[in-house]
Amino acid sequence: MAQRRDLKGARFGKLTVLEEMKERQSGYVVWRCRCDCGKEILVNSRQLLRGTVDNCGCIERMTARRGNIAEDLSGRKFGRLTVLERVENTNGRTCWRCRCECGKEKMATARGLKSGKVRSCGCLAREKGTNSIDLSGKEFGKLTALYPTEKRSGKGSVFWHCRCDCGNETDVTEVDLVHGRRRSCGCLKMENQKHIGEGLHRIDGTCVEILEKRKHRKDNKSGFRGVFQMKNGKYRVNIGFRGKKYYVGCFERYEEAVQMRLKMEQLMHERFIEAYHVWKEKADQDPLWEKEHPFQFELNWEKKAGDAEFGADSGCVKTAGSVSKK
Numbered sequence: 001m002a003q004r005r006d007l008k009g010a011r012f013g014k015l016t017v018l019e020e021m022k023e024r025q026s027g028y029v030v031w032r033c034r035c036d037c038g039k040e041i042l043v044n045s046r047q048l049l050r051g052t053v054d055n056c057g058c059i060e061r062m063t064a065r066r067g068n069i070a071e072d073l074s075g076r077k078f079g080r081l082t083v084l085e086r087v088e089n090t091n092g093r094t095c096w097r098c099r100c101e102c103g104k105e106k107m108a109t110a111r112g113l114k115s116g117k118v119r120s121c122g123c124l125a126r127e128k129g130t131n132s133i134d135l136s137g138k139e140f141g142k143l144t145a146l147y148p149t150e151k152r153s154g155k156g157s158v159f160w161h162c163r164c165d166c167g168n169e170t171d172v173t174e175v176d177l178v179h180g181r182r183r184s185c186g187c188l189k190m191e192n193q194k195h196i197g198e199g200l201h202r203i204d205g206t207c208v209e210i211l212e213k214r215k216h217r218k219d220n221k222s223g224f225r226g227v228f229q230m231k232n233g234k235y236r237v238n239i240g241f242r243g244k245k246y247y248v249g250c251f252e253r254y255e256e257a258v259q260m261r262l263k264m265e266q267l268m269h270e271r272f273i274e275a276y277h278v279w280k281e282k283a284d285q286d287p288l289w290e291k292e293h294p295f296q297f298e299l300n301w302e303k304k305a306g307d308a309e310f311g312a313d314s315g316c317v318k319t320a321g322s323v324s325k326k
Helices: 045-050 110-115 123-127 174-177 187-198 208-212 254-287 286-291
Strands: 017-024 028-035 040-044 081-090 093-101 105-109 144-152 158-165 170-173 227-229 236-240 244-251 316-319 323-324
Touching: 017 040, 028 045, 028 236, 028 323, 081 105, 093 110, 105 110, 144 170, 144 174, 158 174, 174 286, 236 254, 244 254, 254 286
Parallel strands: none
Antiparallel strands: 017 028, 028 040, 081 093, 093 105, 144 158, 158 170, 227 236, 236 244, 316 323
């Protein structure tokens, strides 16, 4: 807490302290002050004593570090911009209204103008492709950059017209090309998906790998696959198998619903996987036997009267017209 000091009547630059206010700012006393221009503002003791604020904003601000008055840039030229007049400060920085050679006006900070970061209203960047590097003829994966377009992304990145090895042409931002986010017109993704699909084993209407690597669901309120909380607070249990959805039942408690779901997975999914691997082992040993004995898994789905339990038989492999339980 700053030591209290009576500043009434004191002058700080163009400000004259009139009276102490009741409010406080970060523990410092707040004073009502009148500027020589006639406006009144509220300033705390710390700002007054350190010289951070010595006018209402009607003249150039004193810089906090160097203490000198902001340089007058009126009439000076920076790149394509000609400074017209000083305008209201932005975030404590001196701002100037400028006119570009293309005729448009732009507000810029003194720091941006003098450092060379601001040299036009934006037309210079557009002409040069937002100061982008020349990507003409360079290859990025399957894409070859041909020429920059007039299009810009939301962040100002240039769209380059590219030709893909597959023959298609597409527009991709410079950022996505340079950082490797786009490497084709989309054909590479389709190829990868095809290769992934070829590596999966789909049999009897089911993907074996999906069943083996199933995970807890994160897209429902309960957080567990196949378990959904209803409006009445109960938990509904479903299970999918071979492209169909089976209704298991409703349960009062979440734990009961999860246990029932796990039980049905064991009866259906795990027995399916077990039966498949038994069949696959024999099929790998004898390709002719595989053609004569395609894999089929039989499931009996019945709801018992009076409760919510279901029954499923063991996995079956149909062979030569007969059924052998596994």
